[in-house]
Amino acid sequence: MISEKLLQQIDFIKEIDKLKxxxxxxxxxxxxxxxxxxxxxxxxxxxxxxxxxxxxxxxDLLKVIKMVLIHDIVEIDAGDTFIYDTQKNHSNTEEExxxxxxxxxxxxxxxATALIAIWEEFEAGETxxxxxAKAMDRLEPLLQNTSNNGGTxxxxxxxxxxxxxxxxxxxxxxxxxxxxxxxxxxxGVEKGILRK
Amino acid sequence: MISEKLLQQIDFIKEIDKLKxxxxxxxxxxxxxxxxxxxxxxxxxxxxxxxxxxxxxxxDLLKVIKMVLIHDIVEIDAGDTFIYDTQKNHSNTEEExxxxxxxxxxxxxxxATALIAIWEEFEAGETxxxxxAKAMDRLEPLLQNTSNNGGTxxxxxxxxxxxxxxxxxxxxxxxxxxxxxxxxxxxGVEKGILRK
Numbered sequence: 001m002i003s004e005k006l007l008q009q010i011d012f013i014k015e016i017d018k019l020k021x022x023x024x025x026x027x028x029x030x031x032x033x034x035x036x037x038x039x040x041x042x043x044x045x046x047x048x049x050x051x052x053x054x055x056x057x058x059x060d061l062l063k064v065i066k067m068v069l070i071h072d073i074v075e076i077d078a079g080d081t082f083i084y085d086t087q088k089n090h091s092n093t094e095e096e097x098x099x100x101x102x103x104x105x106x107x108x109x110x111x112a113t114a115l116i117a118i119w120e121e122f123e124a125g126e127t128x129x130x131x132x133a134k135a136m137d138r139l140e141p142l143l144q145n146t147s148n149n150g151g152t153x154x155x156x157x158x159x160x161x162x163x164x165x166x167x168x169x170x171x172x173x174x175x176x177x178x179x180x181x182x183x184x185x186x187x188g189v190e191k192g193i194l195r196k
Numbered sequence: 197m198i199s200e201k202l203l204q205q206i207d208f209i210k211e212i213d214k215l216k217x218x219x220x221x222x223x224x225x226x227x228x229x230x231x232x233x234x235x236x237x238x239x240x241x242x243x244x245x246x247x248x249x250x251x252x253x254x255x256d257l258l259k260v261i262k263m264v265l266i267h268d269i270v271e272i273d274a275g276d277t278f279i280y281d282t283q284k285n286h287s288n289t290e291e292e293x294x295x296x297x298x299x300x301x302x303x304x305x306x307x308a309t310a311l312i313a314i315w316e317e318f319e320a321g322e323t324x325x326x327x328x329a330k331a332m333d334r335l336e337p338l339l340q341n342t343s344n345n346g347g348t349x350x351x352x353x354x355x356x357x358x359x360x361x362x363x364x365x366x367x368x369x370x371x372x373x374x375x376x377x378x379x380x381x382x383x384g385v386e387k388g389i390l391r392k
Contacts, residue, residue, distance in 0.1 A: 001373075001376055002376050002379065003372070005377060006247075006250065006372060006373070007376075009246050009247055009374070010339070012246060013239075013243055013246065013247075013336075013339065014225055014243075014339060014343075016239070017224055017225040017239065018243065019235075020224055020231070020235045021224075023324060028213055028216055028217075029210055029213040035216070038234075038239065039216045039234035039235045039236035039237045039238065041234065041238050042215075042234045042235065042237050042238035042241070043209075043212070043213070043234065043266065045238070045241060045261070045265055046212065046266065047209055048211075049210065049262060049265065050201075050205050050208060050303065050307065051202075051205055051209075052312065054332050061258060061339075062257060062258045062261070065241070065258070065261055066245060069241055069242050069245065070242065095261070107246065111246065133211060140209075142207065143206070143210060147210075159299065176198075177200055177202070180198050180203075180206070183198065191221065
């Protein structure tokens with residue numbers, strides 16, 4: 001007899017396949033192909049595995065990984081918001097909250113509650129795990145943009161100060177990774193791929 | 197001063213971006229679009245999070261997740277081999293071993309050794325973690341094929357017995373998930389999307 005619980009979990013697993021169609025603004029390294037949210041989330045998870053030692057504070061790596069694996073799932077319903085979008089706030093919109101309830105709500109109630117809590121913790125950015133997870137989320141597009149002649153830095157309204165402000169979140173997760181990130185940003189200005 | 201260690205880790209992080217271009221034979225759910233290895237690995241990781249309770253034996257979930265995140269990385273060099281390919285053995289080829297050494301070898305030596313060991317453990321399939329990780333790897337394309345009128349089951353030489361044999365690996369990881377998987381395979385025959 002197949003349990004109702006397993007069938008709910010399978011429903012969730014099928015639903016999240018849609019994350020593979022949600023395209024981000026950033027492109028793959030040295031590429032013209034937009035990255036999708038699923039492969040982005042995979043990359044962050046493995047970055048967390050490899051870079052965990054650089055976290056400012058000790059982190060529960062399993063929790064960091066869960067965070068980055070699920071952090072964009074709400075975009076199945078709410079879509080990707082460009083980080084430098086001035087019209088629409090990047091996070092915590094009502095739309096994203098409804099999406100979290102609908103999508104995680106496919107799971108058995110206990111699991112739904114647990115994953116929504118992890119998503120909210122990531123969004124709030126107030127724990128060591130959330131800070132480190134956010135550092136990963138900011139670092140990956142930095143590597144992509146610097147490999148693509150600036151990439152999304154060429155979008156209207158994006159400049160050094162805005163990039164610096166958004167990226168400085170990395171410092172809250174890791175001082176050592178921030179040192180590297182800051183260098184990439186400064187090199188971007190020197191190379192003329194980021195407007196001062 | 198940015199450490200040599202961090203730079204090696206960044207090199208690895210950049211290199212594995214290539215996994216996003218390695219296409220599998222299977223297509224996304226209800227879709228004609230091939231899945232790539234990076235989004236496939238993301239899906240398995242989240243499946244492991246959600247389905248861990250069904251493992252036959254208690255598992256170290258963090259290790260299972262690391263396994264599925266890295267299990268296909270060797271395909272950056274060695275390419276994807278179709279599971280029902282009769283010409284080429286699916287796993288543990290010399291080519292894959294060289295790929296593991298090259299790609300994980302970009303990391304600082306201790307991390308390279310640790311991740312190669314996890315990859316080898318997955319390939320050997322002899323621990324509880326490897327068995328559960330392999331169950332995830334077999335379950336995902338089963339969901340995809342049944343949603344796509346058989347999908348890769350329509351390839352020449354594929355039939356019920358071959359699918360059953362390959363999929364029965366799921367049983368070693370989870371009896372309860374196998375019960376569900378077996379039902380999907382039998383329904384496939386009944387619906388005429390899998391040749392007996």
